Amino acid sequence: MEYDYHNQQSSDVRHAVNAALEEQKKKSKKKKLIIFGVIAAIIIILIIALSSGGSESESSTDNPTNSVDASQEEKNENTVGDYECTVKSAKLCKDYDGKDAVLITYEFKNNGSEAISFDVALDDNVYQDGVELETAILDEDTDYFDVSIKPGVTKDVKKAYLLRDSSTQLEVEISEWISFNDDKIVTMVNITK
Numbered sequence: 349m350e351y352d353y354h355n356q357q358s359s360d361v362r363h364a365v366n367a368a369l370e371e372q373k374k375k376s377k378k379k380k381l382i383i384f385g386v387i388a389a390i391i392i393i394l395i396i397a398l399s400s401g402g403s404e405s406e407s408s409t410d411n412p413t414n415s416v417d418a419s420q421e422e423k424n425e426n427t428v429g430d431y432e433c434t435v436k437s438a439k440l441c442k443d444y445d446g447k448d449a450v451l452i453t454y455e456f457k458n459n460g461s462e463a464i465s466f467d468v469a470l471d472d473n474v475y476q477d478g479v480e481l482e483t484a485i486l487d488e489d490t491d492y493f494d495v496s497i498k499p500g501v502t503k504d505v506k507k508a509y510l511l512r513d514s515s516t517q518l519e520v521e522i523s524e525w526i527s528f529n530d531d532k533i534v535t536m537v538n539i540t541k
Contacts (some may be wrong), residue, residue, distance in 0.1 A: 428531050429524040431469050436504065438537040440514055441486060448511040449484040450474075451519065451537055457502040462529035465496045466505040468525060474509045475519040481509035514539060 416418040436453040523532040
């Protein structure tokens with residue numbers, strides 16, 4: 349009897365272990381399916397987002413008689429996203445340490461739906477001979493305070509950069525600060541004294 353009792357216990361233990369392993373496999377499979385579902389959902393959302401962005405640009409080229417699309421193409425030269433920006437001037441000056449600098453004046457217009465400042469909306473980079481210029485702090489009183497402006501409002505914004513030399517032309521690139529595209533406004537500017 350004792351022999352059968354031990355065999356029965358051994359059989360019950362094996363059965364319990366097998367049942368536990370099967371349950372563990374089911375849980376593991378369920379976790380894998382959940383992870384796969386989440387990844388699939390993210391991929392689908394990205395595909396939809398990318399295809400909807402592409403369909404908008406395709407629709408503007410498919411229907412050239414649409415006046416709204418034609419007016420958008422006309423203003424694209426100085427427009428990036430919901431903002432217009434033009435380089436008004438690049439004036440030679442000195443920084444607080446007496447080094448050559450340039451004071452660039454931008455004309456910034458907010459065509460968005462909310463109040464926003466230049467530095468929050470746009471990212472500006474200034475290059476000289478293909479090398480980006482560092483931001484400068486001027487000795488003179490210059491209005492550096494970047495304040496938010498409401499939709500439809502235009503404001504001049506001034507920013508200063510240290511120069512590599514005082515005669516080489518500058519390349520100013522302006523793009524949206526946060527964007528999923530590579531749109532930018534590129535302007536070549538001569539330094540005035």
